[in-house]
Every structure is written in structure tokens, then in C-alpha cells.
Amino acid sequence: MKIAVLVSGRGSNLQALIKNLHGFDVEIVGVVSDNEDAPALKHARTADIPTASFAEASYDGREARDLAIADWLDENQAELVVLAGYMALLSDSFVARFRDRIINVHPSLLPAFPGTRAVEMAVAAGVKVFGVTVHLVDEGIDTGPILLQRAVELDGYSDPTEIHQILQKIEHELLPEGVRLMADGAVSRDPANPQRLIIER
Ligand code: GRF
Numbered sequence: 001m002k003i004a005v006l007v008s009g010r011g012s013n014l015q016a017l018i019k020n021l022h023g024f025d026v027e028i029v030g031v032v033s034d035n036e037d038a039p040a041l042k043h044a045r046t047a048d049i050p051t052a053s054f055a056e057a058s059y060d061g062r063e064a065r066d067l068a069i070a071d072w073l074d075e076n077q078a079e080l081v082v083l084a085g086y087m088a089l090l091s092d093s094f095v096a097r098f099r100d101r102i103i104n105v106h107p108s109l110l111p112a113f114p115g116t117r118a119v120e121m122a123v124a125a126g127v128k129v130f131g132v133t134v135h136l137v138d139e140g141i142d143t144g145p146i147l148l149q150r151a152v153e154l155d156g157y158s159d160p161t162e163i164h165q166i167l168q169k170i171e172h173e174l175l176p177e178g179v180r181l182m183a184d185g186a187v188s189r190d191p192a193n194p195q196r197l198i199i200e201r
Pocket of ligand 1: 011106
């Protein structure tokens with residue numbers, strides 16, 4: 001399966017995808033960023049993967065930017081779009097164009113703590129079990145059907161940076177696993193409850 005990865009930052013999840021999947025059954029045909037200075041783009045270039053950046057300021061709004069990204073993804077024949085630390089919201093028309101073909105990794109056990117400050121919110125709420133979710137992307141903020149989740153008990157931890165580092169190790173396993181399941185065609189929606197995904201391993 002040909003996939004594209006959208007990034008905004010460091011790119012440790014992108015590195016995990018390159019290391020675990022790229023060149024096997026999965027080909028990363030492009031890496032796209034909303035930020036031309038994202039360190040993640042360097043990882044892509046090192047692996048000889050085409051990159052492109054689309055700053056919102058260069059377009060007449062987010063909708064126009066997302067249209068340009070979508071056209072680039074189609075030109076590069078991406079069948080699946082993987083959000084790996086992509087911090088911009090995607091417009092509804094982008095989500096509709098790639099319906100059920102966008103996945104995201106999020107550092108909480110959704111539906112708890114959606115949004116950009118998930119770990120900080122979990123710490124503030126005093127939770128003792130943290131976790132990671134890989135999910136399909138719909139029009140909401142981190143509301144799409146859940147593909148994979150893994151919990152980790154971190155009683156006594158209160159430093160969001162330290163907790164996030166622990167969660168990222170889980171992300172680096174769970175996101176490639178989620179992509180592999182999508183590439184294998186192993187994921188479908190439960191007809192009785194379309195919010196629930198059925199996985200046939
Ligand atoms: C990850 O923690 C992910 O859950 C969140 O953004 C972070 C990206 O990290 N959506 P990296 O750029 O892959 O290192």
C-alpha cells in the first residue's frame with residue numbers, strides 16, 4: 001500500500017514508520033508538512049522520500065491549503081494518509097475526500113483528553129492510567145473510530161514531559177501496527193455500530 005505521512009514537528013513517529021514499514025509491503029510515497037522547518041522533513045529526505053510543505057499563509061485559508069495538499073497526495077498516489085504529529089486541523093472537505101483513509105496517533109486513551117494538550121490534561125485530572133490511541137480521522141477533534149489502544153499504568157508520575165516520552169515509545173509500535181492493519185485490509189466498520197471498528201488479524 002502507498003501511504004503519505006503528514007507531520008508538523010520532530011518526526012519520531014515518522015522515523016518509526018520508515019524503520020518498520022517503508023520498503024516492505026508499505027511504501028511511503030510522500031511526507032507533507034504545514035511547517036517547512038519541521039525536523040521531520042529531514043528524516044524523510046534522508047530516506048529519499050519526496051517531501052512538500054504547505055504553509056497556510058501561502059494560501060487563501062485552510063480550505064485552499066488542504067485542497068493543494070489533497071491534490072499533491074493524489075498526484076503521488078497515496079492510498080492512506082497517516083497523521084504523525086500533524087498539528088493543524090484538516091478541513092471537512094479534506095476528510096470527506098479521504099474518508100476512512102486517514103489515521104492519527106494520539107497520546108491518550110480516547111475519548112478522554114482529545115486535542116493538543118492531552119498529556120497535560122490527563123495529569124491535571126489525576127489519572128493513574130495513561131495510554132495511546134490510533135484512530136480513523138473524522139470531522140471532529142480526535143473523535144473518529146478507534147483502531148488500536150494501549151494503556152500504561154503510571155501511578156506516581158506527574159511530569160507531562162516524562163509521561164509523554166513513555167507514551168511515545170508505545171506510539172512507535174502502535175502507529176506502524178495500525179498502518180499495517182489498514183494495508184492488510186483487516187479493518188472494517190461494525191454494521192451495527194459504525195463507530196466500532198472490527199479488526200480481522
Ligand atoms: C505524538 O506524541 C503524537 O501523539 C502527537 O504528536 C506527537 C508527535 O511526535 N499527535 P513526533 O513528531 O512523531 O515525534
